[in-house]
Amino acid sequence: MNAVGRPGGVTFVAVLTWISGLLDVIGGTILLFQTSVAATVEQFGGASQLIASAIISILIGVVVIAVAGGLLRGSSGARLIVTILQVLSIASSIFLAIAYPAGAIGEYFSILFSVIVLAFLWSGRANAFFRD
Numbered sequence: 001m002n003a004v005g006r007p008g009g010v011t012f013v014a015v016l017t018w019i020s021g022l023l024d025v026i027g028g029t030i031l032l033f034q035t036s037v038a039a040t041v042e043q044f045g046g047a048s049q050l051i052a053s054a055i056i057s058i059l060i061g062v063v064v065i066a067v068a069g070g071l072l073r074g075s076s077g078a079r080l081i082v083t084i085l086q087v088l089s090i091a092s093s094i095f096l097a098i099a100y101p102a103g104a105i106g107e108y109f110s111i112l113f114s115v116i117v118l119a120f121l122w123s124g125r126a127n128a129f130f131r132d
Contacts (some may be wrong), residue, residue, distance in 0.1 A: 024061030
């Protein structure tokens with residue numbers, strides 16, 4: 001058990017992470033039920049691609065939920081995983097903002113969100129929490 005109490009910012013990030021994982025699981029599950037919808041199957045390039053995408057989404061969601069639990073327990077590994085994912089998100093948002101300027105505003109919000117998550121995860125109080 002950590003001697004330092006869990007900072008509210010870490011709890012906030014963990015809850016957002018958990019919700020994100022849950023949405024991935026729900027989205028993947030819903031996608032599995034779309035195999036009988038011809039337009040959706042066509043959009044994915046066939047039933048097998050649709051099923052694979054759904055399963056991958058569910059698996060990612062399960063991993064993300066586990067990582068959220070790790071954040072709540074003060075796992076440095078969980079913090080590292082979330083940090084890497086947020087840095088990748090920033091990089092992809094910068095690329096998309098440049099490649100598709102018409103949709104850049106959404107990418108700017110994504111970048112802002114990722115920066116906020118990183119600020120909470122790497123604040124002084126969070127460092128003390130994850131250090132113990």
